[in-house]
Amino acid sequence: MLKTRVITAIVLLVGLLSALFLLPAGGWLLLCAAVAAGAGxxxxxxxxxxxxxxxxxALALGAACLIVGQAVGLGDGVLVAKAPLFLLYGLSAAFWLLAVPAWLSRKWRLGNPVLALVVxxxxxxxxxxxxxxxRLLGPWTLLAVMAVVWVADISAYFAGRAFGRRKLAPTISPGKTWEGAIGAGIGVLVFGYAVALQGGLALPLRADWPGLAPLLVAYAAVSIIGDLFESLLKRQAGMKDSGSILPGHGGILDRIDSLTSTLPLAALAALALVP
Structure with a gap:
């Protein structure tokens, strides 16, 4: 199992980096749509x-990504319309910051098909x-934004293994601890300031140095919320993994759960702060 996980991780990393740095804007948008369809x-x-x-x-979701992305210029590599993205990112931010904490607390279910489609x-x-x-801001910028989430996840895992005592959400994800969450916060702080020291902040958040810390910690917290949300849905559905397309790693949603909650927030900040 470990060998399979390692091989899959290497293939995914090489594939991601190749696509990220080599694909034209239209090809990258098509890849994003394919990922959306698979997750759907x-x-x-x-x-x-x-x-x-x-x-x-799944087909409608992939098509929507292509249509909206092309309409705002993402397929051509030049953003020509911000309003649709502001609306979608703002809706996403409201969902993750306001609705999901209540959802996790009350353990709502996707019982209604219409609700499930909308959500x-x-x-x-x-x-x-x-x-x-x-990616329009640069491959390294997108990589840094995603790396913050990966660092939070890895730091939480090792801090939880080493120091974990108090359960964070025992009825949703018994393996997560408050100590792991603290480790995630520390990890992203170290990573974020290390990136800032390497010739400027690569994230699309132009902040003063003291103000960067709460932003990074909040970003890590939202990534944990995304992880917990998918864990709750899988538990309610009686599923260990969201799928089996990635040997040793489960499904697409298992790999992007934290990114679903964080990427729209980073993109919203980019719209607001990057000319």
Whole structure:
């Protein structure tokens, strides 16, 4: 199992870096749409959709990413319309910052198909567009934004293994601890300031140095919320993984759960702060 995980991780990393630095804007948007469609298929399983509805939702989600992305200029490499992205990112931010904490507390379910379709659209379309949008700022910028999430996840894992005592959300994800969450915060602080020292802040957040710390910690916290949200849905659906497309790693949603909550926030900041 470990060998399979390592091989899959290497293949994913090489594929991501190759696509990130070599694909033209249109090709990258197409890849983002494909990821959205794959995640949409897995979302259908979490929501209990039948095969027909799962297929339709996945195709509609991929098409929506392409249509909106092309309309605002992401496929051509030049952002020509900000308003649609402001609306989608703002809706995503409101969902993750306001609705999801209540959702996790009350353990709501995706019992209604209409609700599941709407929530799936809010969860998956904005991050897919954010992937295409943030790359316009440069491959290294997008890589840094995603790396903050990866650092938070890795730091939480090792801090939790070493010091974890108090459960963060025992009925949702028993393995997560408050000590792990603190470790995630420390990890992103170290990483964020290290990036800032290497010739300027690579994240699309132009902040003074003292103000950078709360932004990084908040970003890590939102990444944990995204992880917990998917964990809750999988638990309610009786699933260990969202899918099996990635040997040793589960499904697409298992790999991007924290990015679904964080990428739209970073892209929203980019819209507001980057000319």
């Amino acid at each position: 298929w897995e979302w259908g399983a979490l929501a209990g959709f039948g095969r027909g509805l799962r297929t339709g939702f 799936g659209l809010v969860v998956l379309l904005p991050p897919a567009l954010a992937l295409a949008h943030l």
